[in-house]
Amino acid sequence: MKRFSAITIIGVCMLLFHACDDSSELFTVTQPNAAVLAELGFTDLELDPVNTNNPAITLNWDDADYGQQTAINYAIEFSKDAEFTTPVVAAATTGRTTITLSINEVNASAGNAGLNPFEWKPLYVRIVSTLGTQKEIEAMSNTLTFNVYPFFNYVFNDYYLVGNATAPDWNNNNNNPALFRDAADSNKFYYTGYFGAGEFKVLEVKGLWQPQWGTNDTSSIDVNPGGGSDPGTFPNNNSAISTAGYYEFIIDFATNTFAFEPFDASVITSPASLTIQGTSTTNISMIPLDFDGHLWYATNVRLTPGEVEFVTDAGTNWGSSSSFSGLATDGGGAIPVIVEDDYDVWFNDLTGRYILIPLNL
Template sequence: MKKNIKRFSAITIIGLFLLIVNACDDDSELFTITSNPTAPVLADLGFTELTLDAVNTNNPAINLNWQDASYGIQAAVNYAIEFSSDADFTAPITAATTTGETAITLSVAEVNSAAGNAGLNPFEWKPVFIRIVSSLGTTNSETVASNPIQLNVYPYFNYTFNDFYLVGDATAPGWENNNNNPALFRDPSDSNLYYYTGRFSQDGHFKVLSTKGLWQPQYGTDDGTTVGANLGGGTDPERFPYGGGSGIPEGFYTFKINFATNTFTFDSFDASGKTSPASLTIEGSSTASVAMNQLAFDGHIWYVNSVRLTPGNIEFVTDSGAKWGSSTSFSGVATDGGGAIPVIVEDDYDVWFNDLTGRYILIPLNL
């Protein structure tokens, strides 16, 4: 027993000694760089104008080449490709990153996305500025920026949102998937969150569709709490709001669905004393005055189909002269006197407005 104790103690001492030695010798994270790193040098593209093709988005758009940055040590250098709408790079965005390389090819889609995120409007010639920013290590320290180059770009518009529609015997279209199905209203700050406040009929149920005229993808619930989906080729989920069972009492409700968490709520809404305007029109620089239609099933829901809107703005104007608007394009919550709603791209739109909540959604039909 005594012999074993001595052997264990010796092994322990040796292990501790090696650990201390290794710790003292481990300087893998300690290095010294030059006080004045040499910035990367970005080469000219050889052209000054670029039209981005919305059809062939995977095609290469630009090839960027640069001279390596120098930090006075042997180390893999990180490079971030930054785009900006101004030469000072006041609010740069990162289009791509690479490590240990001095060239990169960006696709049409990547350049279009970077230009849009940098603030360039679609279908307009505008300059974009590009530079390479070098750095070291996993924390991207010791950043040094290259010279900027300028490129005039004509971006296309990339509509990144999803749209959803009601179907079911508790709703206006019944169980028809292409019957002017009311759209859900997307949250302007959370593109996974959608609302619908309005009338639902006695003993009915409903589901949510992604595309009018198609039964999949469709969404429902099997347990009355979580969202189930059939994206195509699977089993259809049960109907909202209870996953089957008896229908809901007739009344006004707010349906809220979150596609990020696959959860929903369905709560009563007090619509008593809420009156709708006698008429509602869309007015603004994007269109001539367009009369909206009241949904016969629920007079608080207004719509107009396939109206042409050009870049500019619109407001929802009542017969009494109230002007409802907001600052967010495509979807938002309008208020009386809230300002003009920006229309950033020309297209034919289905427009929906809810006078109970002020929510609106503009759905482009061809983007």
């Protein structure tokens, strides 16, 4: 009897302990009433490309009602169509019913939504409310629209070589040669040229060691985005190029893969001179890289809206219909320059690939 009573008492105490320890709170959420976005008070918004940190638009809305006193998340969505087929989130906040977006934030959102620069087009905005860290129970506000005139939104990443197998050696800001972006696939880049006996890596920003790309095996790429451990070197996880010569390096940032193969450059002769010509500029002489005469560059050159071609001393006109980067051919047409800026320009006479990198966008 005493033994049974003791066990009973222990069980009751355990039940009481768990009951007291359970501090969870359950509440029921009704079907929410969505936020109500207040009218804007204007119809047209021309974005200033100079003072991009200035405020562009202030949005105000009435709180969504979930039937409980709880913090509500709000996401500000923009779209190029009223159906919000591919919305972009411009900003997010919790527990507030107003937000001010800068010129740069609206411009970036307009570009990401698919609006072209330097054209008046409608932009649609709404507020999407949710609850909790998992962003549950969405409710969409009413939709407003206004006409916007964006400036250019440069959405591409650019990449550069560094390492003792390349022209700049292990200097991260020494006229580092740019990789050539595929015109049809912005995640895919090429570099065909001379590599010395040694190793190399890929940098995303000249003058900075991170983000830094390399490999820890034979075919996949790894990155130190900053503050982590650096990956191994190309072409094969700290295994150096044993024979200097011409190689083709292809890197794909979507599939996280790369390839590094020998390239036969023996039948290709470089022109004696190469000039950038066209309506976007006065004639600009390009310089062959001392390390590899098949690579030509011109740094910090001003280009205005118009077009350019690469013209040799023999009168060959290399061009393409693709802006910023592409594969030029003799007689391939003029390369469109769609926005004024200072550019670094690279051209590879082994392949016809080119890249125009804006410095201030």
